Amino acid sequence: MNITEIKSELIGDSYFKINHPSGLTIYVYPKEGYKSSYAIFGTKYGSINTCFSVDEGEKITVPDGIAHYLEHKLFESEDGDAFVRYAKTGANANAYTSFEKTCYLFSCTDKFDESLEILLDFVQEPYFTAQTVAKEQGIIGQEIKMYDDSPDWRVMFNMLGGMYKNHPVKIDIAGTVESIAQITAEKLYEIYNVFYNLNNMVLCVSGNVTVEQVIKTADKMLKTSEKHEITNYFKDEPYEICEPYVEQNFPVSMPLFNLGFKERADEILNVEKLAQTDILLSMIASQTSTLYRSLMDANLINSTFSYELFEGPGYCSVIFGGESRAPKQAAEMIKQYVCKIKADGLEKSDFEIAQKAVYGDIVSSLNSVNSISNTIADYHFCGNELFSYIDAVSKTTFDDVSKRLSEMLDVNNCTLSVVKQAENEV
Amino acid sequence: MNFINRYEIADGVFFSSIKDSRFKTMKISANIIVPLSEETASANALLCGVLSRSCKAYPDFTQLSKKLSSLYGADLDASIRKAGDCQLLSISASGLDDRYAFSGESIARELSLLLCSVIFEPNLNDSAFIESEVEQERRQLLDLIDSEFNDKRIYANGQLIKYMCADEVFGMKRYGTADKIKEITPASLYKTWQNLLKTATFEIMYIGDSSSEKAKEVFSNAFSNVERAPSEIKTEVVRRAEDVKHISEEMELSQSKLVMGFRTGVAIPDKEVNATRLMCAILGGTANSKLFCNVREKQSLCYYCASRYDRQKGILTVDSGVEGENIEKAEEGILKEIEDMKNGVITDFEIEATKMAVVNSFYTTNDTVSGIETWYASQLFDGSFKTIEELSAKINAVSREDIIKAAQKLTLDTVYVLKNK
Numbered sequence: 001m002n003i004t005e006i007k008s009e010l011i012g013d014s015y016f017k018i019n020h021p022s023g024l025t026i027y028v029y030p031k032e033g034y035k036s037s038y039a040i041f042g043t044k045y046g047s048i049n050t051c052f053s054v055d056e057g058e059k060i061t062v063p064d065g066i067a068h069y070l071e072h073k074l075f076e077s078e079d080g081d082a083f084v085r086y087a088k089t090g091a092n093a094n095a096y097t098s099f100e101k102t103c104y105l106f107s108c109t110d111k112f113d114e115s116l117e118i119l120l121d122f123v124q125e126p127y128f129t130a131q132t133v134a135k136e137q138g139i140i141g142q143e144i145k146m147y148d149d150s151p152d153w154r155v156m157f158n159m160l161g162g163m164y165k166n167h168p169v170k171i172d173i174a175g176t177v178e179s180i181a182q183i184t185a186e187k188l189y190e191i192y193n194v195f196y197n198l199n200n201m202v203l204c205v206s207g208n209v210t211v212e213q214v215i216k217t218a219d220k221m222l223k224t225s226e227k228h229e230i231t232n233y234f235k236d237e238p239y240e241i242c243e244p245y246v247e248q249n250f251p252v253s254m255p256l257f258n259l260g261f262k263e264r265a266d267e268i269l270n271v272e273k274l275a276q277t278d279i280l281l282s283m284i285a286s287q288t289s290t291l292y293r294s295l296m297d298a299n300l301i302n303s304t305f306s307y308e309l310f311e312g313p314g315y316c317s318v319i320f321g322g323e324s325r326a327p328k329q330a331a332e333m334i335k336q337y338v339c340k341i342k343a344d345g346l347e348k349s350d351f352e353i354a355q356k357a358v359y360g361d362i363v364s365s366l367n368s369v370n371s372i373s374n375t376i377a378d379y380h381f382c383g384n385e386l387f388s389y390i391d392a393v394s395k396t397t398f399d400d401v402s403k404r405l406s407e408m409l410d411v412n413n414c415t416l417s418v419v420k421q422a423e424n425e426v
Numbered sequence: 427m428n429f430i431n432r433y434e435i436a437d438g439v440f441f442s443s444i445k446d447s448r449f450k451t452m453k454i455s456a457n458i459i460v461p462l463s464e465e466t467a468s469a470n471a472l473l474c475g476v477l478s479r480s481c482k483a484y485p486d487f488t489q490l491s492k493k494l495s496s497l498y499g500a501d502l503d504a505s506i507r508k509a510g511d512c513q514l515l516s517i518s519a520s521g522l523d524d525r526y527a528f529s530g531e532s533i534a535r536e537l538s539l540l541l542c543s544v545i546f547e548p549n550l551n552d553s554a555f556i557e558s559e560v561e562q563e564r565r566q567l568l569d570l571i572d573s574e575f576n577d578k579r580i581y582a583n584g585q586l587i588k589y590m591c592a593d594e595v596f597g598m599k600r601y602g603t604a605d606k607i608k609e610i611t612p613a614s615l616y617k618t619w620q621n622l623l624k625t626a627t628f629e630i631m632y633i634g635d636s637s638s639e640k641a642k643e644v645f646s647n648a649f650s651n652v653e654r655a656p657s658e659i660k661t662e663v664v665r666r667a668e669d670v671k672h673i674s675e676e677m678e679l680s681q682s683k684l685v686m687g688f689r690t691g692v693a694i695p696d697k698e699v700n701a702t703r704l705m706c707a708i709l710g711g712t713a714n715s716k717l718f719c720n721v722r723e724k725q726s727l728c729y730y731c732a733s734r735y736d737r738q739k740g741i742l743t744v745d746s747g748v749e750g751e752n753i754e755k756a757e758e759g760i761l762k763e764i765e766d767m768k769n770g771v772i773t774d775f776e777i778e779a780t781k782m783a784v785v786n787s788f789y790t791t792n793d794t795v796s797g798i799e800t801w802y803a804s805q806l807f808d809g810s811f812k813t814i815e816e817l818s819a820k821i822n823a824v825s826r827e828d829i830i831k832a833a834q835k836l837t838l839d840t841v842y843v844l845k846n847k
Contacts, residue, residue, distance in 0.1 A: 011526065087782070088779065138727065142728050151577075329717055360498030364451045367794060
């Protein structure tokens with residue numbers, strides 16, 4: 001077993017990476033003085049993995065929403081529900097499915113070893129029957145409908161639909177009532193056996209724990225997985241967006257918008273590019289920025305305004321969004337500002353402030369056992385590492401960021417999505 | 427659990443500090459408590475926004491934001507909420523601990539000074555606030571009111587309280603009404619500010635590794651020039667519901683929302699509060715609760731069905747998102763679980779597991795700066811501050827009989843349905 005200590009000279013913290021013989025990669029980040037711990041057990045399998053092959057075998061296509069459905073069903077085993085088992089340890093357990101991963105997690109302040117055993121056990125023990133699978137249709141059906149009524153959710157997916165022609169990132173994570181109707185116990189076993197292979201998974205633990213403690217439970221519970229080659233297929237995605245504008249009418253009093261710049265997504269960004277992008281976006285759109293001020297002064301945004309880099313396998317975009325009574329004007333002002341800085345260049349003083357702000361945010365996030373484990377898992381699945389990112393932030397120069405700007409934010413390749421009340425209802 | 431040091435630094439002004447070296451950040455917050463009223467709520471809410479966006483030294487939003495960013499992305503946040511029949515305005519500053527500054531500057535000291543200046547040295551034009559600053563915050567507050575309609579779960583819960591507490595001051599919104607917000611002028615807001623400094627109860631909290639002495643001194647000095655006459659803080663508790671009100675609205679939605687409001691007959695400072703709290707958690711507070719296991723898992727009626735207890739008002743609410751045709755079934759299912767609890771159908775396992783989950787959630791809060799702040803801030807109205815150990819012992823001491831008795835006191839007051847067309 002190979003154990004590596006990963007240390008940050010900059011902030012003085014360290015954590016451990018363990019290549020467990022079962023095939024699982026484990027990270028342990030002990031937090032001195034903490035009473036709570038947080039563990040996350042995840043697989044690199046999310047809503048976008050709808051077409052794949054194993055060991056160069058035939059291509060398999062599965063229904064939309066199946067990764068999320070599997071997440072719900074994995075909590076059940078032959079002798080009951082994982083929540084009932086956690087009830088005996090007092091842990092607070094949950095799970096989520098995103099575009100590119102599915103994660104099972106718990107936080108606790110007592111009986112950590114027992115809770116970790118439960119986590120490792122139920123995720124490795126699938127149990128699906130026709131009856132239990134059918135029962136979930138009602139629950140997930142209501143989850144889908146809840147999201148259908150969420151303007152924040154709709155404005156984002158409508159934007160993704162306008163931006164991406166083929167990439168499955170535009171499909172709702174939970175699928176549709178129709179697509180989940182095709183899910184069977186057999187199909188769940190089929191994807192489980194492919195993606196819930198320990199070589200495709202990660203375990204991240206932080207808080208009141210030691211490396212020895214985690215390894216002991218891992219040794220006891222993990223069942224060695226044989227490594228397979230999983231290939232995910234995504235149809236070719238053009239560089240160009242499909243629709244520059246999409247709109248949906250909805251019972252809302254405050255209209256919402258998302259403006260997405262479609263970026264090249266040939267490869268996942270490394271920590272240097274990530275750091276440059278985060279600093280650049282902070283310079284452009286944080287509360288300190290000239291753009292934010294102009295949008296506010298023109299009454300085009302309010303404090304819900306936000307921005308993010310939205311990236312994963314085969315997709316990458318920069319999204320600006322929030323509430324606005326005049327979304328088209330807000331989008332226009334953002335685009336004009338981007339054109340202006342591309343022509344005139346960035347301000348050095350803005351760079352210095354943004355660098356400190358981005359550094360402060362990531363260091364602050366290391367207070368929380370939840371964000372530590374989640375971030376390490378995210379970085380692991382992208383082939384990146386947390387402390388190298390923090391180093392990269394501190395080492396990024398003004399010229400790096402200026403160069404980064406020239407590679408991204410093409411104002412001729414963005415989609416504006418708006419959710420607002422129908423005109424005649426106002 | 428950390429020890430809280432609490433001093434009264436002026437009449438009705440308290441400074442509390444909690445020293446903790448485990449974190450990479452510190453936080454200082456001013457919790458400003460005033461009676462909730464139709465007359466003043468809107469102006470107080472607007473004032474809270476205006477104060478937190480600029481001050482004399484940093485006279486506009488951009489300059490203040492730049493100052494915060496240069497302090498390693500520090501934050502200055504303002505929030506408004508209802509706490510029983512009180513309005514709780516909170517302005518807080520948080521940032522990296524001094525240990526992580528690149529060149530040895532004291533971030534904690536600067537943030538304490540900054541928080542004090544936004545409260546005591548706002549950007550003024552004689553005896554009025556700056557018009558453009560007021561207009562900007564007014565617009566945003568009006569936006570906030572409209573945006574609460576966007577999220578239908580929040581909207582439905584708000585509607586329940588509006589109808590259930592129509593005859594109580596608690597029935598109003600935390601920021602008053604749009605009409606009142608529109609009436610405020612830069613000069614009237616100045617009076618609101620003066621009045622707030624005089625009559626509000628202030629609870630200032632400092633959490634961090636660096637010394638809080640400087641912050642305490644800064645606030646003590648600031649208040650030494652203020653004439654103080656704190657208002658009385660109290661909450662009206664309706665102990666029983668007489669008739670059940672049914673309210674229904676229709677909208678173009680995919681899912682219907684069902685919200686039920688109960689009177690629990692128990693509110694702080696009653697000693698039965700912890701039994702009611704546990705009863706609520708057994709009913710619908712965890713993934714092992716009766717509502718989760720039965721209404722969601724067994725009956726497959728919904729994705730969420732949860733209960734919440736407001737110990738200041740003595741109100742328990744249950745909310746769920748269901749198919750239009752299943753509203754009645756869900757309502758019956760919820761009432762059946764409550765009936766079961768009243769009849770003592772509660773297993774030892776349910777009680778023990780819920781106690782463990784509640785205590786676990788207490789301890790988890792102790793591992794974040796904001797969690798520690800929330801822990802103490804949530805007890806501001808309890809009459810005393812309890813550590814996690816103390817409150818956990820109280821929760822663990824609740825008996826089965828106490829829980830059944832708490833359930834038996836529940837009376838259904840209002841059922842609100844937002845139905846999909």
